[in-house]
Amino acid sequence: MTEFHAAAARRQAFADASPVTEAMIETLVHAFYAKIRKDPALGPIFNRVIAEADWPVHLAKMCDFWSSVTLMSGRFKGSPMQAHIRIGELRPTHFARWLHLFEQTAGEVCPPEAAAIFVEKSQLIARSLQMGLQLARGEFEAAVAV
Numbered sequence: 001m002t003e004f005h006a007a008a009a010r011r012q013a014f015a016d017a018s019p020v021t022e023a024m025i026e027t028l029v030h031a032f033y034a035k036i037r038k039d040p041a042l043g044p045i046f047n048r049v050i051a052e053a054d055w056p057v058h059l060a061k062m063c064d065f066w067s068s069v070t071l072m073s074g075r076f077k078g079s080p081m082q083a084h085i086r087i088g089e090l091r092p093t094h095f096a097r098w099l100h101l102f103e104q105t106a107g108e109v110c111p112p113e114a115a116a117i118f119v120e121k122s123q124l125i126a127r128s129l130q131m132g133l134q135l136a137r138g139e140f141e142a143a144v145a146v
Helices: 003-017 022-038 043-049 052-071 080-087 092-109 112-136 140-145
Strands: none
Touching (some): 022 043, 080 112, 092 112
């Protein structure tokens, strides 16, 4: 067995043992972003950055992202940090709201064990993105405090 095949087998074994499924990821992503688009704080940002016609592509990309994060599928190809840096106006309050809506939605659409995995990963990702954004803006002290 080649190293490539061995790695693929390990990823598949990980996914098979996970309480998270691809169907669950799709349900969570679609329900979450439906809330985001209507949210008074986050909706205007997302709806300005993502054109109406581009939402299906964005949702598919987010499904790939969460599949890669939770199931190690390796499907996501992209640079989340660069995408968020380009937005420019994101602050800790935006991340707090994002996390609140994400945790709420995960609790509504996922079994508790899977929701806990999504929430834990989302907190790590938010912390990393906040730190990267603060460093990109030259806010070193704020980034270290995250």
